[in-house]
Amino acid sequence: MNGAPAAIETAGLTKRFGGLTAVDGIDLSIGEGEVFALLGPNGAGKTTFISMLCTLVKPSSGTARVAGHDIVSEGLAVRQNIGIVFQEPSVDDLLSGRENLYLHSMLYGVPHREIGGRIEKMLATVGLSERGDDRVRTYSGGMRRRLEIARGLIHEPRILFLDEPTLGLDPASRQAVWGYVREMRQRAGTTIILTTHYMEEADSLSERVAIIDRGRIVELGTPDELKRRVGGDVVLLKGDIGPEAFAGLDFVKEAVREDGSLRLTVADAPRHLKALIDLCPVIEEVQVRRVTLDDVFLKFTGRLMRDEEGGGDSIFQRIAVAKNTR
Amino acid sequence: MNALLADINAAYALFLREIKVYFREKERIISIMVSPLLFLFVVGRGLSGHSPVPGYNYQQFIFPGILCMVILFTSITYGLYIIWDKRLDFLKEVLVAPISRSTLFVGKALGGMVGGTMEAAILLLIGACIILPLGPAKIAGALVLAMLFSFLLVSIGLGIGARMNSMEGFGLVMSFLTWPMFFFGGALFDLTQAGRWLRLAAYLDPFTYCVDLMRWVLLGWSVLPAGMDLAAVLLSCAATAAWGIVSFGGLQQTR
Numbered sequence: 001m002n003g004a005p006a007a008i009e010t011a012g013l014t015k016r017f018g019g020l021t022a023v024d025g026i027d028l029s030i031g032e033g034e035v036f037a038l039l040g041p042n043g044a045g046k047t048t049f050i051s052m053l054c055t056l057v058k059p060s061s062g063t064a065r066v067a068g069h070d071i072v073s074e075g076l077a078v079r080q081n082i083g084i085v086f087q088e089p090s091v092d093d094l095l096s097g098r099e100n101l102y103l104h105s106m107l108y109g110v111p112h113r114e115i116g117g118r119i120e121k122m123l124a125t126v127g128l129s130e131r132g133d134d135r136v137r138t139y140s141g142g143m144r145r146r147l148e149i150a151r152g153l154i155h156e157p158r159i160l161f162l163d164e165p166t167l168g169l170d171p172a173s174r175q176a177v178w179g180y181v182r183e184m185r186q187r188a189g190t191t192i193i194l195t196t197h198y199m200e201e202a203d204s205l206s207e208r209v210a211i212i213d214r215g216r217i218v219e220l221g222t223p224d225e226l227k228r229r230v231g232g233d234v235v236l237l238k239g240d241i242g243p244e245a246f247a248g249l250d251f252v253k254e255a256v257r258e259d260g261s262l263r264l265t266v267a268d269a270p271r272h273l274k275a276l277i278d279l280c281p282v283i284e285e286v287q288v289r290r291v292t293l294d295d296v297f298l299k300f301t302g303r304l305m306r307d308e309e310g311g312g313d314s315i316f317q318r319i320a321v322a323k324n325t326r
Numbered sequence: 327m328n329a330l331l332a333d334i335n336a337a338y339a340l341f342l343r344e345i346k347v348y349f350r351e352k353e354r355i356i357s358i359m360v361s362p363l364l365f366l367f368v369v370g371r372g373l374s375g376h377s378p379v380p381g382y383n384y385q386q387f388i389f390p391g392i393l394c395m396v397i398l399f400t401s402i403t404y405g406l407y408i409i410w411d412k413r414l415d416f417l418k419e420v421l422v423a424p425i426s427r428s429t430l431f432v433g434k435a436l437g438g439m440v441g442g443t444m445e446a447a448i449l450l451l452i453g454a455c456i457i458l459p460l461g462p463a464k465i466a467g468a469l470v471l472a473m474l475f476s477f478l479l480v481s482i483g484l485g486i487g488a489r490m491n492s493m494e495g496f497g498l499v500m501s502f503l504t505w506p507m508f509f510f511g512g513a514l515f516d517l518t519q520a521g522r523w524l525r526l527a528a529y530l531d532p533f534t535y536c537v538d539l540m541r542w543v544l545l546g547w548s549v550l551p552a553g554m555d556l557a558a559v560l561l562s563c564a565a566t567a568a569w570g571i572v573s574f575g576g577l578q579q580t581r
Contacts, residue, residue: 079422079424108423108424151419
């Protein structure tokens with residue numbers, strides 16, 4: 001960002017698989033210490049993009065620098081600065097959790113006398129201390145993922161890639177993962193790039209969000225900026241009231257009648273809600289919906305973001321005020 | 327920590343992983359012994375072929391070759407396993423580690439060497455008990471050779487595996503490379519009695535020199551001078567390792 005050295009810099013980064021263009025000319029700059037989210041549906045090209053940055057996949061064209069090193073000609077130097085938590089668990093089934101962490105630490109050159117302590121600390125952090133000596137084969141999906149995250153963090157990388165870190169996790173584990181990410185960011189100033197198709201994940205964790213669709217970045221900004229670009233929050237008022245009552249209020253962007261109720265687009269609805277309600281002679285019901293990144297995605301791609309498993313938790317916020325009379 | 331030490335550490339970690347995994351996959355240790363034992367006892371006893379080595383019967387004559395066969399099959403299979411690793415994502419973790427592809431290759435190759443040598447040790451034990459008398463010196467010599475041959479053959483397997491993307495190729499390699507290498511290698515017959523074309527094929531096959539050298543150690547008999555065999559094996563080792571490292575350089579994750 002402004003003046004800070006870029007942790008990641010890409011120029012026209014492209015990957016084609018046969019006739020399919022998975023990543024289509026991405027130009028992006030991510031600052032040191034930033035938490036950056038790539039948001040998009042499955043198949044949008046998020047994983048391929050990250051795989052190129054991690055030197056796992058060679059780009060078809062374009063260039064990128066990670067921690068100042070070219071991803072094609074300086075692969076080793078890139079790998080010395082990164083950690084990655086894969087979307088598909090890549091922990092070794094045949095080894096125990098502890099052994100996985102031990103071998104990983106050795107591969108990443110963690111000083112020998114620190115390895116033991118770090119392993120215990122990481123296992124405790126992800127709640128696997130008890131099962132550390134069991135083979136990963138016997139772990140549940142959520143446990144594997146937690147082990148994978150412990151492994152990605154144990155060598156304290158400068159830049160951490162998280163590819164759908166909470167996919168398929170139960171809400172408690174998801175909260176825990178978010179906790180580690182925030183902690184890494186605060187304690188070590190780690191640059192974090194995460195891909196997700198959970199809106200609230202991008203919203204609550206990241207400083208900037210890139211919306212990626214069909215291999216391209218369609219929109220980029222802070223979560224608030226993106227929401228502002230959509231307009232504002234939506235307030236639905238039901239009662240004996242017409243749009244003319246709100247003329248002259250600068251925070252009301254739009255007021256339309258919509259089957260029996262009034263639909264207002266309001267900037268920063270929570271702050272102005274009281275003023276709105278005070279203007280109404282009779283109100284039967286009030287609904288306030290904050291703009292979500294779902295709305296942002298819909299606006300910029302023209303499509304809804306659908307999540308195959310579990311529908312994603314929407315951050316639908318609803319306030320109902322029953323029969324509020326003056 | 328300097329770079330070399332880091333590399334050694336990393337290679338050791340990879341090697342350690344392979345050993346741990348090897349000893350946990352007991353079914354694999356047993357199953358790979360089946361065809362060599364069939365050859366030893368069905369072909370070796372049943373075929374009652376001619377042994378060119380005075381004082382040894384046909385079964386004893388083919389024993390060094392079958393010993394090499396175990397190493398061949400274990401090593402190539404192990405090397406090709408990397409195709410599977412690529413698909414199962416285990417390899418990704420290693421591919422993003424801050425180690426050079428050559429370190430990765432060396433760690434993998436050393437790990438594979440243990441597998442091949444272990445299988446050879448098991449067969450040597452069986453052989454020493456019921457097929458031919460073997461003293462400690464011969465067993466030690468055979469084990470040293472087993473390590474060397476394993477390295478050579480694992481390198482071939484890893485090199486091919488790194489360049490292949492589908493497991494279907496596995497069968498192709500077994501049919502078009504491993505079995506021909508074994509048959510042309512003279513494990514079952516006397517090269518000096520073979521026809522010209524067969525002999526030509528044999529001399530192009532690095533496995534031939536392995537068999538010949540092993541026979542020299544165990545039976546004191548070889549077609550070529552042992553020094554020449556050893557030189558050929560060492561040269562092949564260097565060539566396949568170099569080729570393997572180059573193949574690893576282009577290693578990418580497959581989808």
